[in-house]
Amino acid sequence: MSDSVPSLAPDAELLSEMDSMRAQVETALAERLEFDDGCPARLADAMRYAVLAPGKRLRPLLTLLASRACGDDTLRAMPAACAVEFIHAYSLVHDDLPAMDDDDLRRGLPTCHKKFDEATAILVGDALQARAFEVLATELTPARVAAEACAALGRAAGATLLVGGQADDLAGAGGGDERSRLEAIHHRKTAAMILVSLELGALVAEATGEQKAALATYGEKFGLVFQITDDLLDARGDEQEVGKRVGKDADRGKLTYATLVGIEESRQLVERLVAEAQAVLEVFGHAAEPLRLLARMLVDRTK
Ligand code: GRG
Numbered sequence: 001m002s003d004s005v006p007s008l009a010p011d012a013e014l015l016s017e018m019d020s021m022r023a024q025v026e027t028a029l030a031e032r033l034e035f036d037d038g039c040p041a042r043l044a045d046a047m048r049y050a051v052l053a054p055g056k057r058l059r060p061l062l063t064l065l066a067s068r069a070c071g072d073d074t075l076r077a078m079p080a081a082c083a084v085e086f087i088h089a090y091s092l093v094h095d096d097l098p099a100m101d102d103d104d105l106r107r108g109l110p111t112c113h114k115k116f117d118e119a120t121a122i123l124v125g126d127a128l129q130a131r132a133f134e135v136l137a138t139e140l141t142p143a144r145v146a147a148e149a150c151a152a153l154g155r156a157a158g159a160t161l162l163v164g165g166q167a168d169d170l171a172g173a174g175g176g177d178e179r180s181r182l183e184a185i186h187h188r189k190t191a192a193m194i195l196v197s198l199e200l201g202a203l204v205a206e207a208t209g210e211q212k213a214a215l216a217t218y219g220e221k222f223g224l225v226f227q228i229t230d231d232l233l234d235a236r237g238d239e240q241e242v243g244k245r246v247g248k249d250a251d252r253g254k255l256t257y258a259t260l261v262g263i264e265e266s267r268q269l270v271e272r273l274v275a276e277a278q279a280v281l282e283v284f285g286h287a288a289e290p291l292r293l294l295a296r297m298l299v300d301r302t303k
Helices: 011-031 041-052 058-069 078-095 118-139 143-156 162-171 178-204 209-236 257-261 263-299
Strands: none
Touching (some): 011 041, 011 263, 058 178, 058 263, 078 162, 078 178, 143 178
């Protein structure tokens, strides 16, 4: 097909491409959770249980698709995609612990500490964090890209962003009005991991400054859409389908977009943000079609 006549793949074709990419992610994650005799069997089982449970794999897809949008047609970004999912899975395991959000259900299954025990769940998180950085450091090339990826993921998952956001959320800390508190917590707990997923894909593909900037803007908007739709699912979703407890935000009087601006306005905001997220990808042309579709898919998600 000529480069000058780009034809938009129909959604069905793109969807099946994304399904196959997701399947490749599953295999890649499983391969990186094979340990030699040094790893206690129960710990290895619990790590695999937490990671390989049926998650949506949004963050690894963002990494791979960002890399592709920036011109890398290979799966060279797969180690980075696995690393972000390891950090994400650890954060869910720890968030579900009794000392934090105290949940029994995750990805439609008993949470890690319910299936195993609390000490094992804590260790699963510890080991997944270490594994994420080991994978980046040993598998990404060249060494400069590996080092930059470790630094970027460490920052996003660290004390100022993911962990700091969780700490402030648990402490009910943070100044300003309700909206800015909500946005700050969202930025640190949710958006930071989404942004770094895209950033790692761009890093592997040696993206230009313009491409990196476009992905950052897309990520901000995608992250917000993800958070608002997560709030809507908590407010309106079906527990079986969502695969985790719903209605807990309202039960705890928690600040969410659904409670702050209302369900209807949240939906309108989502529509606007998706259109903006898609528009900012113009710089990539056809190569960003899957990222456009992924943003749109968030709107109708049921889990
Ligand atoms: C324990 C350091 C630490 C942080 C926890 C993940 C988290 C931070 C808190 C969970 C509550 C929260 C902020 C939810 C926001 C949205 C979110 C991260 C949902 C789960 O992600 P999905 O929907 O899950 O992508 P799957 O299971 O599909 O991977």
